Amino acid sequence: MDITFLWNLVTIAIMLGILVGLAGPLTWAERRQSAMIQDRIGPNRAGIDLFGRRITILGLMHPIADAIKMISKEDTMNLRVDRFLFNIAPIISLVPALVTFAVVPYGPDLVIGDYVLPLQVARVDAGVLYIFAVSSLAVFGVTLAGYASSSRLAMMGGLRASAQMISYEVAMGMSLMGLFLVYGTLEPYAMVLEQGELLWGWLPAWGIFVQPVAFVLFLTAAIAENKRIPFDLAEGESEIVGYFVEYSGMKFGMFFMAEYIEVIVIAGLTTTFFFGGWQVPYLMDAGVAGMSQAGFVFPGGATLEVGNVLATILRIGSFFVKLFFFLWFQLTLRWTLPRFRYDQVMDLGWKKLLPVSLLNLVVTAAVVLAIS
């Protein structure tokens, strides 16, 4: 069998491992972190009794308990629902969240002998377009869930959610246009390579420095797309009845999981586009500044060779440090901001984010034209 095919299976397994493996602990992190922010302690009770001691691992048993609860719960269903759509809606919600991560590179290419093994599931030239195409499919899951539930409240929730998601998709797409102009590519791995350059010899050419406005716009639009606070008008847990009000058991759990996987995807995309992906500042490949192997080249001209293996490990670690930072940041943001009114959400999307992103695009285009 072809080794690239086998390696593809490995990268897919790693990707699903990251997404599904992190989604559970993320629900724990959300609850513990909100507790820390609100001067509480948070979940720390669930556990198993082993050898006369209660094993709770700081409350990390709670996601396991949640999963067991979700799976073993009765799957209730309204008699009048459209069964096919009702059953398929959670899947349509979950799958786009799972596959969006496929184009995100979480490390540099591994060169082992003659083989070049990419740490990325799919390297497609239209990478970013793929992200937009797939993530816009998620709106179908939401709308279908609202429609198929045969419940007025779910229907209203589905309409709210779909309107919001479609609105913010526009601003999200526009906010990244500037990046395409600057980097001249749609492929995330190539964009990450571009971000390894230095501006004026000392500033890493990360997206945040090249396109600071786009960063704010993208993060805002992405969080709105994910329907989290402050944009959680589609479904507000205890306050607003949303599109999955008729769901129970693991079908509800799939909507819930989709949200947390989306959080991870947003963190991964933000890292890739704006924070240099797996790049470590000043860590260059062999051959730069006369180095025989990979190492740091500091602005003063000093070099520090660290070796290719260590450099690769540092770069993969760098990606995950940034990823975890943005997971943390999104959770903190959620527990900081109050909820918008629905008209404010629409105002922000259409009257503020969209014009600002268009302006950003025009200015970027002018600057790129002037420089080249």
Next chain:
Amino acid sequence: MTETATKAAPAAGPKQGTIRIKKVSHDMDVQDRMFVPAIASGLGATVRHFFKNLFGKEKYTATIQYPEQQAVYPERFRGMHRLVPREDGAPRCVACFMCQTACPARCIHIVGGETDDERIEKFPLVFEIDELRCVVCGLCVEACPCDAIRMDTGIHPKPVYEREDGDFGKNDLLGILGRHEDGSSRDKTAPPPTAAGTGRKVRAEGDRGAGGAAGGYEAPKTKGQPFGDNAY
């Protein structure tokens, strides 16, 4: 954006008949519309709390992990009632009915009996407190002339499954220690805390309140209902 308007002609000081109105505008200025500065300052507060509660030595968190840790009640907390025993173990109570009279919830039920002891003459045959009716006002403690009933136990009445288990009888109430009592002062060899010295046999099986043996006792018929006319 605020603005002060006066209805009358502006004068040096507030005159009579002058109303000062403060108009508050809810328009947002440019800084408010951008959201970002406000969000940044909000993030500052949450991040500060997060890190201080996670790593700081002095935390904001004031959680008491309930079953393992318990809050210390204030010294004058009115807990469950108890009957204070004399040296021989019998209650100090002389069945004067002061507490029963003072009780606004009518939760105390006393049946008095005679004793040959000339110092006290009367003793309680039955002393029951319905802790479910009790409003924890402490008037019974104030009313007692003998310091026989106290609320210094610092505990709550136990939860019960049956209403009648909320009736705590004489032996139940005698068995409860005060908050700072360690029980060593009590004479374990003393006769059971009943009608000491009278020879009368009262409630041999203990009381029927929570923790006591249930049943086996029927309240002697007295004039009228024991809890008064508005009992229920």
